[in-house]
Amino acid sequence: MKQLIKKTLSLSTVYYTIAVIAFSAVMMLSHSAESVLSLDPSRILYIYPFCLSFSAANVILKHTNIHAVTRWIMHFVLTVAGAYLFIILPAELEASSGNFMGLMIIFALYIAGALITVLFSKRIKSALREDSEIKQNAKGKR
Numbered sequence: 001m002k003q004l005i006k007k008t009l010s011l012s013t014v015y016y017t018i019a020v021i022a023f024s025a026v027m028m029l030s031h032s033a034e035s036v037l038s039l040d041p042s043r044i045l046y047i048y049p050f051c052l053s054f055s056a057a058n059v060i061l062k063h064t065n066i067h068a069v070t071r072w073i074m075h076f077v078l079t080v081a082g083a084y085l086f087i088i089l090p091a092e093l094e095a096s097s098g099n100f101m102g103l104m105i106i107f108a109l110y111i112a113g114a115l116i117t118v119l120f121s122k123r124i125k126s127a128l129r130e131d132s133e134i135k136q137n138a139k140g141k142r
Contacts, residue, residue: 004059011055012048019047046090054080072114080106 022046057078061071080103088102 006060007063008052008055011058012052015051015055016048019051023047033131042090045095046086050082050086053078053086057082076110076114079110 057075060066060078061075064071066074084103088099088106088112091098091102
């Protein structure tokens with residue numbers, strides 16, 4: 001349990017660093033001479049609880065022995081709930097339709113990320129399996 005907590009906290013700091021750099025880059029790119037650049041500290045602070053939620057979801061997904069479907073459901077819930085609670089709600093969008101659109105964007109990003117992860121992990125696993133088979137065949141011929 002201690003290892004899972006340690007891994008969650010260390011991953012969350014890595015995710016936070018990446019997210020803050022990305023957030024700052026987006027804010028700098030969207031800044032125009034006429035507008036006021038708003039790097040509100042509370043916006044940056046809300047990113048960390050989301051990163052903590054996301055890292056907990058990743059630790060559950062990769063480092064627990066729970067059934068695979070249950071792990072993916074827990075990952076989905078922790079990621080989407082964390083993004084909604086700590087990114088969408090604090091943004092204080094003017095209409096409830098803005099919150100709904102934010103949630104739909106989170107769903108789309110989650111599905112795209114999950115598909116990419118599943119496809120690449122299967123490809124990497126098959127490449128590693130082929131590599132080990134080649135090494136075993138090479139040892140057998142000697």
